[in-house]
Amino acid sequence: MAEIVIDAVRKAFGPVVALESVSLRVADGEFLALLGPSGCGKTTLLRIIAGLETQTSGRVLIGGQDVSALPPRKRGLAMVFQNYAVFPHMTVAENVGFGLRMSGADKAHIARQVAQVAALLQIEPYLQRYPGQLSGGQRQRVAVARALAIEPAVLLMDEPLSNLDALLRLEMRAELKGVLQAAGTTTVYVTHDQTEAMGLADRIAVLHAGRIVQIDRPTDIYRNPATRFVGSFVGSPPMNFLTLPVANGHVELGSLRLASPTNAATVVMGVRGEDLEITAPGTGFPFAVRVVEPMGSHTLLTGSVTGQMIRVVAPSDSRPAPGDVLHVRPLQGHVSWMDAATGAALETKNR
Amino acid sequence: MRNTRLAPYLLIAPSLLFLAVLFLVPLVQTVALAFQADGPGGAAWSTANFARMAGDLNFADAIINTFEIVVIVVPLQLCLALGMAMMLRHVQRGRDIVLWIWSIPLGISDLAAGLVWLAILTDQGYLNTVLNWLGVVKGPQSWLSYETPIALLAAIVVAEAWRATAIVLVILVAGVQLVPKEYGEAADVFGATPWQRFTKIMLPLLKPSIQTALILRTVLAFEMFAIVLSLGGRNFPVLVSEAFTWQYANQNFGVAAAYAVVVMVISLAATLVYLLALRTPPEQR
Ligand SMILES: Nc1ncnc2c1ncn2[C@@H]1O[C@H](COP(=O)(O)OP(=O)(O)OP(=O)(O)O)[C@@H](O)[C@H]1O
Ligand SMILES: [Mg+2]
Numbered sequence: 188m189a190e191i192v193i194d195a196v197r198k199a200f201g202p203v204v205a206l207e208s209v210s211l212r213v214a215d216g217e218f219l220a221l222l223g224p225s226g227c228g229k230t231t232l233l234r235i236i237a238g239l240e241t242q243t244s245g246r247v248l249i250g251g252q253d254v255s256a257l258p259p260r261k262r263g264l265a266m267v268f269q270n271y272a273v274f275p276h277m278t279v280a281e282n283v284g285f286g287l288r289m290s291g292a293d294k295a296h297i298a299r300q301v302a303q304v305a306a307l308l309q310i311e312p313y314l315q316r317y318p319g320q321l322s323g324g325q326r327q328r329v330a331v332a333r334a335l336a337i338e339p340a341v342l343l344m345d346e347p348l349s350n351l352d353a354l355l356r357l358e359m360r361a362e363l364k365g366v367l368q369a370a371g372t373t374t375v376y377v378t379h380d381q382t383e384a385m386g387l388a389d390r391i392a393v394l395h396a397g398r399i400v401q402i403d404r405p406t407d408i409y410r411n412p413a414t415r416f417v418g419s420f421v422g423s424p425p426m427n428f429l430t431l432p433v434a435n436g437h438v439e440l441g442s443l444r445l446a447s448p449t450n451a452a453t454v455v456m457g458v459r460g461e462d463l464e465i466t467a468p469g470t471g472f473p474f475a476v477r478v479v480e481p482m483g484s485h486t487l488l489t490g491s492v493t494g495q496m497i498r499v500v501a502p503s504d505s506r507p508a509p510g511d512v513l514h515v516r517p518l519q520g521h522v523s524w525m526d527a528a529t530g531a532a533l534e535t536k537n538r
Numbered sequence: 539m540r541n542t543r544l545a546p547y548l549l550i551a552p553s554l555l556f557l558a559v560l561f562l563v564p565l566v567q568t569v570a571l572a573f574q575a576d577g578p579g580g581a582a583w584s585t586a587n588f589a590r591m592a593g594d595l596n597f598a599d600a601i602i603n604t605f606e607i608v609v610i611v612v613p614l615q616l617c618l619a620l621g622m623a624m625m626l627r628h629v630q631r632g633r634d635i636v637l638w639i640w641s642i643p644l645g646i647s648d649l650a651a652g653l654v655w656l657a658i659l660t661d662q663g664y665l666n667t668v669l670n671w672l673g674v675v676k677g678p679q680s681w682l683s684y685e686t687p688i689a690l691l692a693a694i695v696v697a698e699a700w701r702a703t704a705i706v707l708v709i710l711v712a713g714v715q716l717v718p719k720e721y722g723e724a725a726d727v728f729g730a731t732p733w734q735r736f737t738k739i740m741l742p743l744l745k746p747s748i749q750t751a752l753i754l755r756t757v758l759a760f761e762m763f764a765i766v767l768s769l770g771g772r773n774f775p776v777l778v779s780e781a782f783t784w785q786y787a788n789q790n791f792g793v794a795a796a797y798a799v800v801v802m803v804i805s806l807a808a809t810l811v812y813l814l815a816l817r818t819p820p821e822q823r
Contacts (some may be wrong), residue, residue: 239723259726266727272720276742276822289729317821337728 189250189263189340189373190215191236196245198231198397205231207397208245216371218364220384223394224420229377230269232394233343236375237266249341260289265339267347269377271330273318279329280305280314286337304332307362309355323350328359338370345377360387381421385409393417409459412523415530418457424487427463427497429456430527440493441472443516448524448533455525460487461500462521471516474499476507488513565802572795587792591784591800594793600775606691607766607776608759611698615755616748618699619706623714624736637711641704648701652768655697656682659769684773694774697765702758706751713747714740749816756812757805777801 191213198206205228213219221229234240236247238259246255254262265286273282281288283304284297292300305311308328318326327350334342347363348356364387367374378384384391385405392402393416401413412418418426431438433447433454440456447454472492480487486506488499490513499515507513524533575586591597622640629636643651658664661678669675681689721743725735741748763778772783781797784790 237727239727259723260729260731264727266724268720268724270720272718272724274721274724274739276745276818285725286728289725289734317819319821319823333728 190248191341191373191375192246192248193232193236194246194248196232196235196242196247198228198235198240199243205397206235206242209394209397209399211392211399211402213373213375215373218367218374218376218387218389220388220391221375221377221394222379222381222384222391222421224379227394228397229379229394230345233266233345233375233377236341237264237343238262262341263339264341264343265334265337266342267330267334267344269345269349271318271326273326273329273333275318278315278317279310279321282318282329283310283314283332283336285333290337300336300338301332304335307335307366308332308359324352324355327351331359331363335366338372340373342367342372342374343377344374346379347376348383349378349380356383363387381423385421391421393420395420410521411532412457413532415455415457415525418523418525422459424460424498424500426457426459426523428525429458429492429495429497430454431456431493441514442469443472445522449526451527453527454533455527455530457523457525458517458521459500460498461485462518463497463499463515464518465499465501465505466514466516468514471514474513474515476511476513477509479507479509481506568795568798571792572799575792587796590790591793591796594780596775596780596783600777600780603691603766603774604760604762604776607694607698607762608756610691610695611759612752612755614695614699615703615706616752618703619710619751622703622707623710624740626711627714637708640707643701644704644708646701647764648762649764649768651697651701652765655693655700655765656768659693682769682773687774690770690774693769694766697769698759698762701765702755706755709751709754710744710747713744716747717743745816745818749812749818752816753809753812756808760801760805760808777804 191211193209193211196206196209198204209228209232211219221232223229231240235242236249238254238257242255246253248254249262249264273279274285277285280301283301287297287300301314302311305314308331310325310328310332313321313325313329318329321329327347331344331347334344348359351359360383376384376387385408388405390402391405391408393400393408393413395414395416401408401417403411403413408417408421412421412426415428418428429440430453431440433449433451436447436450438445438447438454438456445456474488474490474492474497476488476490478489480489481503483503485503486501488501488507489496490499491497499513501507525531526533572587573583573585574581575584626633626636646654656663659681660666661680665681666675666679669679670677680686681693683690717740721739722735725739730738761778762776763782766774766776767779767782775783777797778801781794781801784797785794
């Protein structure tokens with residue numbers, strides 16, 4: 188059992204508050220992605236779990252045991268560092284086998300393990316080389332291999348695939364997911380790539396300015412963002428937001444009349460580009476196309492509605508010209524509402 | 539293309555010229571002096587100076603004493619400096635002040651250092667005063683005579699360690715600062731104990747600095763002179779003090795030059811050994 192519990196952890200570097208009271212529970216064997224923009228505290232949180240950084244307050248429990256006072260080596264975990272930290276004076280094979288050597292495993296076992304993870308990460312040709320003779324992406328895979336080799340109960344990964352080309356990243360992502368699932372490894376995976384988080388994780392924790400703003404299954408994060416920030420950070424293109432006036436508990440947009448969950452003067456309507464369908468005039472709202480980007484699988488249209496910019500994901504065969512005015516409407520039940528002042532999602536009855 | 543290949547050599551040419559004039563010429567002269575002796579028909583090439591040197595009563599002692607000191611002092615200084623550099627890593631505030639205090643002895647000339655330790659260790663010195671007061675010894679006790687060779691050697695080792703460990707420390711501290719802390723952290727995460735982190739990560743990554751420090755310290759230790767002379771006088775001959783004696787007391791420049799050549803050959807050999815033994819292949823940097 189290697190459940191991770193992070194209990195009200197706060198971290199300040201002098202005057203800089205990197206984490207403000209983060210609480211989080213990662214179930215045994217769960218794959219959790221920590222998603223957030225640069226500088227939001229992802230690495231800091233990971234380093235606190237690993238014991239490389241001491242939290243200003245709060246507790247970290249691994250497998251039910253409070254490890255707050257334990258040094259990293261006694262926490263029984265492995266980590267992939269954001270800047271790899273592969274040892275320059277050891278060959279790739281020695282690097283990958285390092286953790287096992289430290290735990291006193293026998294030579295045959297180490298050799299077997301090294302060969303196995305090297306095959307998985309496609310670094311077999313480089314086993315006898317030194318890290319200085321590898322490319323950034325190869326070095327990064329050595330760092331991942333070193334962590335996988337010890338078959339840890341808890342694995343912490345800090346953007347482990349950031350330096351790979353798109354194809355290799357896709358391949359490694361699938362391999363990682365398969366291996367970690369089979370081994371039942373509790374994984375915390377830091378990334379700022381939202382597609383990676385969506386594809387890999389059982390749950391995603393979205394971190395923003397040192398706080399967890401939402402923690403949910405990938406589809407829920409995508410469909411029902413808890414804040415305007417989550418909606419704009421997760422998904423590509425980001426969610427569209429329209430600030431609309433509320434009158435008599437309703438908002439009016441073109442020929443649409445939608446019930447507003449609030450009686451405040453204005454409300455923010457959030458809708459994803461692919462949840463907008465092109466419709467006949469008189470059934471939606473007018474959308475003035477400005478830019479047309481054919482993407483292959485779809486066509487991305489950028490334009491404006493009541494002076495506010497939105498993006499619409501249209502079928503690949505639809506090719507309006509810039510300047511055209513289309514009529515679009517949101518799919519039933521795919522509209523989110525946010526408080527115009529705080530950006531927090533508002534509860535709606537029909538969801 | 540041609541120009542850029544020549545440029546580095548042109549740029550180091552002045553320093554080479556400088557060395558050639560001020561170092562190579564005296565060096566050649568010294569070597570020539572060592573290998574010449576007055577024969578019936580004026581000066582002639584010979585190894586007579588070396589024969590005379592080797593035949594001298596003090597020669598064996600000088601060799602043994604010199605090596606004894608080097609073999610004790612250099613490793614001792616390396617260990618001390620490594621320990622100090624590692625401790626210094628964990629000092630957050632006042633780190634620079636600690637380093638500054640530790641390097642004060644560097645600013646003291648070796649003769650002055652020898653005299654400081656003489657004042658401490660002589661018959662009526664501070665050490666005896668304290669020992670008397672504590673009741674450990676009665677009356678003046680001699681530490682630096684030929685009757686107490688171990689105490690004399692210990693005194694020289696302590697004085698030399700006190701005086702010159704800081705140079706090793708400064709070199710190592712500079713090296714430690716170049717080792718990213720992530721390596722130690724990664725080792726920690728993967729189960730290395732503090733001692734393992736030191737031996738498996740820090741030491742290998744510090745190898746270039748250790749090499750520099752060892753070369754510098756060993757060469758200087760073979761040339762040690764003023765401290766030995768002030769503490770041991772003629773009771774503790776070393777190679778350079780013998781060269782000094784032959785040069786000025788005996789007025790025999792040939793034998794003095796022979797000693798100088800011996801010191802130089804030993805230093806060059808030691809440097810070569812360090813260069814080979816502590817080599818860091820470029821791919822491991
Ligand atoms: N040692 C430190 N001293 C002071 N401030 C720090 C320190 N380490 C991190 N910070 C600050 O804490 C905040 C969070 O940093 P962190 O490295 O956790 O970001 P991150 O989410 O990992 O970003 P990225 O995606 O760019 O890696 C940043 O504002 C950073 O400047
Ligand atoms: Mg980071």
